[in-house]
Amino acid sequence: MDWETVIGLEVHVQLRTRTKMFCGCRTTFGDPPNTNVCPTCLGLPGALPVPNAEAIRLASRGAIALGCTVHPASVFARKNYFYPDLPKGYQISQFDQPLATGGRVAFESPDRGRIEAGITRLHVEEDAGKLVHDRFPGKTAVDLNRAGTPLAEIVSQPDLRSPAEARAYLVTLRQILVYAGVSDCSMEQGSLRVDANLSIRRPGDPTLGVKTEVKNLNSFANVERALEAERERQVALLEGGGRVAQVTLLFNATSGQMRALRSKEESHDYRYFPDPDLPPLVLAPEWIAEQRAALPELPEARRARLEMAYGLPAYDARVLTSEVALAEYFESVVAAGVEPKTAANWVMGEVMTSYNETEAFPVEAARLAGLVSLVREGVVSHQAAKRLYTELAARPSEAPRAAAERLGLVQVSDQGALGGWVDEVLAAHPAEVARYRGGETKLMGFFVGQVMKRSKGKADPKGVQPLLQEKLG
Amino acid sequence: MSAARAAKETGERLAAVDAAGLNATLSWSQARLDAEAARVDAMAAPGALAGTPIALKDNIVTTDAPTTCASRILAGYLSPYDATAVRRLRSAGAMIAAKANMDEFAMGSSTEHSAFGRVKHPLEPARVPGGSSGGSAALVAAGVVPAALGSETGGSVRQPASFCGVVGVKPSYGRVSRYGLVAFGSSLDCISVFGRTVDDASRVLSAMSGHDPLDSTTLDRPPMAVPAARADLRGLRVGLPREYFPADLHPGVAAAMERTKAAVHALGAELVDVSLPNSVYAVPTYYIVAPAEAAANLARYDGVRYGPRAVGFGGDIQALYQATRGEGFGPEVQRRILVGTYVLSAGYYDAYYRKAQRMRARIADDFRRAFEAGVDLLLTPTTPTPAFLAGEKTEDPVSMYLADIFVCAISLAGLPALSLPVGRSDGLPVGAQLIAPFFEDERMLAAAGALERVTAAEAEVR
Numbered sequence: 001m002d003w004e005t006v007i008g009l010e011v012h013v014q015l016r017t018r019t020k021m022f023c024g025c026r027t028t029f030g031d032p033p034n035t036n037v038c039p040t041c042l043g044l045p046g047a048l049p050v051p052n053a054e055a056i057r058l059a060s061r062g063a064i065a066l067g068c069t070v071h072p073a074s075v076f077a078r079k080n081y082f083y084p085d086l087p088k089g090y091q092i093s094q095f096d097q098p099l100a101t102g103g104r105v106a107f108e109s110p111d112r113g114r115i116e117a118g119i120t121r122l123h124v125e126e127d128a129g130k131l132v133h134d135r136f137p138g139k140t141a142v143d144l145n146r147a148g149t150p151l152a153e154i155v156s157q158p159d160l161r162s163p164a165e166a167r168a169y170l171v172t173l174r175q176i177l178v179y180a181g182v183s184d185c186s187m188e189q190g191s192l193r194v195d196a197n198l199s200i201r202r203p204g205d206p207t208l209g210v211k212t213e214v215k216n217l218n219s220f221a222n223v224e225r226a227l228e229a230e231r232e233r234q235v236a237l238l239e240g241g242g243r244v245a246q247v248t249l250l251f252n253a254t255s256g257q258m259r260a261l262r263s264k265e266e267s268h269d270y271r272y273f274p275d276p277d278l279p280p281l282v283l284a285p286e287w288i289a290e291q292r293a294a295l296p297e298l299p300e301a302r303r304a305r306l307e308m309a310y311g312l313p314a315y316d317a318r319v320l321t322s323e324v325a326l327a328e329y330f331e332s333v334v335a336a337g338v339e340p341k342t343a344a345n346w347v348m349g350e351v352m353t354s355y356n357e358t359e360a361f362p363v364e365a366a367r368l369a370g371l372v373s374l375v376r377e378g379v380v381s382h383q384a385a386k387r388l389y390t391e392l393a394a395r396p397s398e399a400p401r402a403a404a405e406r407l408g409l410v411q412v413s414d415q416g417a418l419g420g421w422v423d424e425v426l427a428a429h430p431a432e433v434a435r436y437r438g439g440e441t442k443l444m445g446f447f448v449g450q451v452m453k454r455s456k457g458k459a460d461p462k463g464v465q466p467l468l469q470e471k472l473g
Numbered sequence: 474m475s476a477a478r479a480a481k482e483t484g485e486r487l488a489a490v491d492a493a494g495l496n497a498t499l500s501w502s503q504a505r506l507d508a509e510a511a512r513v514d515a516m517a518a519p520g521a522l523a524g525t526p527i528a529l530k531d532n533i534v535t536t537d538a539p540t541t542c543a544s545r546i547l548a549g550y551l552s553p554y555d556a557t558a559v560r561r562l563r564s565a566g567a568m569i570a571a572k573a574n575m576d577e578f579a580m581g582s583s584t585e586h587s588a589f590g591r592v593k594h595p596l597e598p599a600r601v602p603g604g605s606s607g608g609s610a611a612l613v614a615a616g617v618v619p620a621a622l623g624s625e626t627g628g629s630v631r632q633p634a635s636f637c638g639v640v641g642v643k644p645s646y647g648r649v650s651r652y653g654l655v656a657f658g659s660s661l662d663c664i665s666v667f668g669r670t671v672d673d674a675s676r677v678l679s680a681m682s683g684h685d686p687l688d689s690t691t692l693d694r695p696p697m698a699v700p701a702a703r704a705d706l707r708g709l710r711v712g713l714p715r716e717y718f719p720a721d722l723h724p725g726v727a728a729a730m731e732r733t734k735a736a737v738h739a740l741g742a743e744l745v746d747v748s749l750p751n752s753v754y755a756v757p758t759y760y761i762v763a764p765a766e767a768a769a770n771l772a773r774y775d776g777v778r779y780g781p782r783a784v785g786f787g788g789d790i791q792a793l794y795q796a797t798r799g800e801g802f803g804p805e806v807q808r809r810i811l812v813g814t815y816v817l818s819a820g821y822y823d824a825y826y827r828k829a830q831r832m833r834a835r836i837a838d839d840f841r842r843a844f845e846a847g848v849d850l851l852l853t854p855t856t857p858t859p860a861f862l863a864g865e866k867t868e869d870p871v872s873m874y875l876a877d878i879f880v881c882a883i884s885l886a887g888l889p890a891l892s893l894p895v896g897r898s899d900g901l902p903v904g905a906q907l908i909a910p911f912f913e914d915e916r917m918l919a920a921a922g923a924l925e926r927v928t929a930a931e932a933e934v935r
Contacts, residue, residue: 039554043773045547046534046556046653048688078769080817082794089772142777271817273826276660276766278689 003200003238005231006208007166008158009223011173012151013183014127014191015058021126021150022049022092029189033132033143041148043087048277051076055124055150056099056281060291062152062182063100063122065298066173070100070288074123076278079270084142085129093153095272098123099281105156106300107172110164117169118157127151146190152182158197158208163227166196167220175299179324187219194223199244200234209234210244214251215261226251230258302327310340319348326352329361336369346372350389362393370400378460384409413460415467418451421459422467425450436472444468476524476568480510483526483570486617490595495615497592497608499531500538501571508537509568519566521676521699526570527562528612528621532579532655533664535559535569542655543587544577546774546801548781556653557688558622558664558681565680570618573608577803578771579624579657581605582632582876585867586805593863595637596900600860603633603876606667610637613667620677621667626658627759628880630665631892635855635904638894640921642666642674645912646887647692649678650685656770658763659690661884670929671893671921675699678914692912700915702922707741709849709920714749717853717879725898726854733895733905736927737852742920747848749839754832755882756874761816761829762885768813774801808870837886844910850920851908853879855892859901879906889914893921895928 020027023040039047060070077095103119129147131140154173160166174185174192185192194217199209214230217223229251234244248261297305299321306317306327320330326347333343346368354362363371371388374380380388384404391403404410412418425447426433436443444465451464484503491498506526513519534540534552541547559569576586584592584607592607594600595615602611606623610633613621623630625643634641643665654664664681668674676699683696718730738744776782776797785796802810816825843851857878866873883890888911892904905928909917 039552042778044554044779045540045542045550045552045655045773046532046651047554048652050687050689080769080772082772082775084775084777084790087773087778088769089775090769269819271769271814271819271822273765273769273817273822276658276690277656 002203003231003235004203004205005162005227006158006199006201006211007160007163007227008197009156009160009166009169010195010197011154011156011170012193013062013154013177013185015055015062015124015150015152016181016183017052017054017058017150019052019054020148021052021055021124022148025148027149029191031145033141033145036145037147041087042144043089049092049275051278051281052150056283057291058182059099059122059124059150059152060283060288061180061295062154062177063103064288064292064295065176065180065182066103066105066119066122066154068100068103068119068122070283070291071097072283072285072288073097074099074281076275076281077272078275079125079272081268081270083128084140085131085144085147087129087144087147091126091128092275092278093125093272094123097280105169105173105176107168109161109168111162112165115159115165117159120155120157122152122154125151125153158199163224163231166227167224170194170220170223172299175322179298179302180295193217196223196227198227198230198234200231200238210246212244212246213248214258215248216250218253222251222253225253225256226258229256233258296324299324306330310334310344312340312344316341316344316348319352320344323355325359325361326355329355329365332365333368336365338369338372342372350386354393362396363389367392367400374400374404378411378413378462380404380409381411381457381461384411384457408456408458410458411460412455412458413463415463418459418463418467421451421454422464422471425454426471433472447472474524476510476513476519476566477507479524479526480506480568483568483618486615487571490612490615490617494598495593495595495611496590497574497602497611497615497617498528498571499541499543499574499589499608505537506568506570509563509570512563513566513568516566520680521565522562522680523566525567525620525677526618527567527677528571528573528609528618529559529569530575530579530606530609530621530623531572532575532624532657533559533622534653534655535572537569538572540572540655541589542578543575543589544774544801544803544806545588546780546798548588550780552653554653556664557650557685559653561681561683562677567677567680571612573606573612573621573623575608575623576605576629577806578655578767579605579626579629580767580805580809582628582873583861583863583866584608584633585863586803588803591863594860596902597860599862600901601636601863603636603856603860605629605633606665607633609667610634610639610641613637613639613669616669619669620673622677623665623667624654624657625663625665625884626661626763627884628877630667631855631880631890631904631906632877634667634892635894635906636860636902638897638902638904640668640671640674640891640893640925641904642668642671642678642891642914642918643883643889644678644682644697644914645889647690648697648889648912648914649681650683650688650691652685652687656766658766659770660766661759661763663884671702671891671918671925672699674891675918694912697914700919700922702925703919704923705741706737706920706923709742710745710847711737711742712745712747712843712848712851714747714752714843714851714853716749716752719857722854723858723898725859725901726857726903729896729898729903730854730905733852733924733928736895736924740923740927744852745848747843747846747851749836749843749882751832751836751839752882755836755885756878758829758832758836759877759881759885760812760874761825762833764809764813765817765826766813768810768817771802771806771810774798776801805870833885836882840882840886840888840908840910849909850917853906853908855879855904855906859898859903883908887911889917891917891921893925893928
């Protein structure tokens with residue numbers, strides 16, 4: 001029997017601000033515990049929150065990038081619950097009047113091709129602190145450096161139909177938010193976190209099945225794995241005549257197992273109410289329009305533009321726009337005078353390999369352009385070019401030509417020198433010469449290879465072949 | 474007089490009232506007073522409050538003395554920062570003299586709900602000084618300090634000012650920064666002032682007032698000027714809201730109000746009858762809104778980061794919360810946390826919290842309409858009775874809540890109001906309340922200054 005999977009995602013991203021949501025403490029990751037704290041983010045008696053304008057700006061930008069309507073008035077609300085990492089006993093969030101609602105994300109589904117997922121809402125809130133269990137034996141410590149860090153929560157519609165599709169949505173969402181400069185979206189540093197809701201139903205059934213929520217998903221791969229496991233669990237339950245209970249589950253990435261955290265009956269009543277410490281957040285329509293105008297080009301638009309403006313294949317455009325930095329680099333290489341497809345090949349080859357390792361571009365666009373023109377002019381061979389790239393990456397100040405000369409990578413096209421190597425090769429291989437002259441012309445490749453070998457790669461292959469033909473003819 | 478001498482004399486008076494068992498202070502020391510004096514005497518331009526000793530209700534944080542809110546849950550708590558109001562008073566030359574006793578977390582109307590014992594009325598020790606800022610009121614009434622800070626959520630300065638026979642001024646909401654005032658009901662809380670005279674209170678209020686970037690609810694307007702007392706009340710229309718003069722008003726209060734009305738009239742004001750029909754719902758509205766906010770505001774006292782911690786049975790985090798909060802909070806605070814939690818709960822929110830917010834808007838609207846109809850100020854009794862006996866209302870929370878029946882609505886509306894001593898009833902002070910439109914604090918104080926000249930003599934004699 002068939003089942004349709006229905007998935008909705010709640011994504012928390014850390015807004016890329018220097019300071020916290022409601023105080024001036026730094027948001028630096030990895031500082032010693034409880035060093036980035038103050039009366040406000042510690043929840044000390046008498047301290048009050050003051051909204052961070054930059055966080056509001058970034059969240060608004062993110063909302064616009066996701067096609068949401070940013071509301072001229074939204075309301076901060078207190079979400080009440082007790083937990084040792086929550087200093088005030090409530091989290092300042094937004095509830096029935098969020099910053100933005102009603103957006104959409106277009107992306108490539110592995111199952112259904114190009115589709116859109118709706119965005120229900122985007123709201124801003126503060127993060128909680130962190131419990132540390134492994135530092136003091138038998139005790140739990142609290143680190144409040146993260147408490148008060150600005151977050152945007154992005155809630156999707158239940159529009160996703162498979163775990164792989166959920167992953168593809170996340171990849172696109174992340175791309176958009178990074179492009180818009182809203183968040184670093186680093187899962188390792190916890191600046192992107194995912195909670196997933198999943199239910200199953202019979203295809204064509206208009207009503208949704210009972211959903212479960214899966215928390216603690218620390219990578220996109222784990223989101224997919226966890227949702228697959230949860231789908232299997234629900235299918236097995238229903239096909240075995242059982243029922244799905246509305247529970248919150250924790251995914252254990254090591255075992256691949258789900259553990260129930262709490263059932264609906266034990267779920268929190270958060271008793272949301274408007275935070276009386278904060279007046280409604282009022283954004284002028286002109287300000288919202290400015291944010292829209294200031295939005296950088298987003299991945300979709302850039303991909304289309306790279307295809308159109310540079311005549312790149314769709315595949316190339318997609319790869320180059322996967323990261324905003326790659327796209328920027330590619331365009332600066334083209335601007336430095338490199339033919340677009342050649343630039344794309346370089347960026348998708350050597351450049352991307354080193355970028356994936358170091359997140360940096362050690363060879364600036366101008367030097368790469370210099371290297372490419374050495375190849376085009378036949379000064380260095382294609383093979384030597386790769387070695388030259390590595391050298392340039394290691395020596396930031398060296399010019400391509402100088403490096404090629406230092407390494408002896410400049411091709412020899414001088415007829416005399418080439419002729420000498422050709423003569424030596426023909427003399428060393430009399431049998432092959434005889435066979436070639438007997439009609440076995442495919443041996444040409446062999447002779448060219450031998451000349452290259454003898455020249456230690458320096459011979460210009462374009463000059464070698466005519467010489468060989470002449471001498472063998 | 475030098476600040477050093479003022480500090481010494483203030484210390485002597487504090488020691489005397491402590492010895493007499495007034496129980497109005499929670500912490501003070503001659504050493505701290507002397508340090509304050511040295512700081513003031515070293516100031517190049519000591520400012521409007523040079524050398525003035527001021528007591529603080531113990532819910533306003535300072536770095537040099539504990540801030541306990543008269544609660545076991547904050548016993549010994551020392552703040553790492555000073556409240557904005559305290560910083561401003563100090564830079565105007567004021568000396569912080571003492572931290573004053575109060576109802577625990579400002580919840581109460583008699584200062585009997587202090588974890589550190591009740592405050593006695595300075596005139597009749599068997600009676601209460603009012604609350605929740607009873608310690609501050611008693612210190613001013615006993616002549617220990619010329620002015621003291623209290624806090625208002627629903628009348629906690631005006632009511633004790635009335636009981637103790639001193640001036641109590643609640644400014645417009647947003648006029649004085651709440652940064653460093655331990656939160657009770659954030660949308661209502663106002664640092665407020667007791668003074669021996671209107672001018673004392675005005676000068677303190679002026680020094681504290683003004684926008685504070687640390688409090689998003691302060692208004693971005695210039696600080697309040699110290700208004701000069703008017704010569705008379707000519708040209709003013711003073712409204713008498715009939716709901717505030719019920720038939721069962723205490724006869725001593727009613728008589729004092731009759732004399733006050735006559736004085737206002739004699740000073741040239743026109744008295745007009747007005748109606749604030751929704752004010753009768755102020756107390757129940759207040760007892761939904763304030764506890765709701767309090768339940769959230771007091772959640773931070775969990776024993777995790779500061780204050781005493783009780784481990785509890787079982788040793789898990791829930792046990793720690795329950796034991797710490799169960800032992801740390803007194804019964805009135807627990808009652809309000811329970812009420813506040815209840816009215817915000819799923820299924821009850823609409824019936825209580827939302828409805829109360831709607832009623833709050835209607836109560837505020839009544840005032841707005843009255844002022845728009847051409848009334849400049851409103852005059853009412855501050856309290857329905859003079860100071861009651863200790864123990865008289867502790868067993869019946871609702872009767873205690875009704876002690877604030879004439880002051881609650883103004884807090885819900887965010888308006889400025891003050892209580893002025895206008896007479897005595899069987900030797901006990903009676904206060905009258907003046908209420909002004911939003912941010913017309915100066916108008917109210919200038920008028921009170923004129924009225925004070927007439928009523929001060931009367932308040933002493935009768």
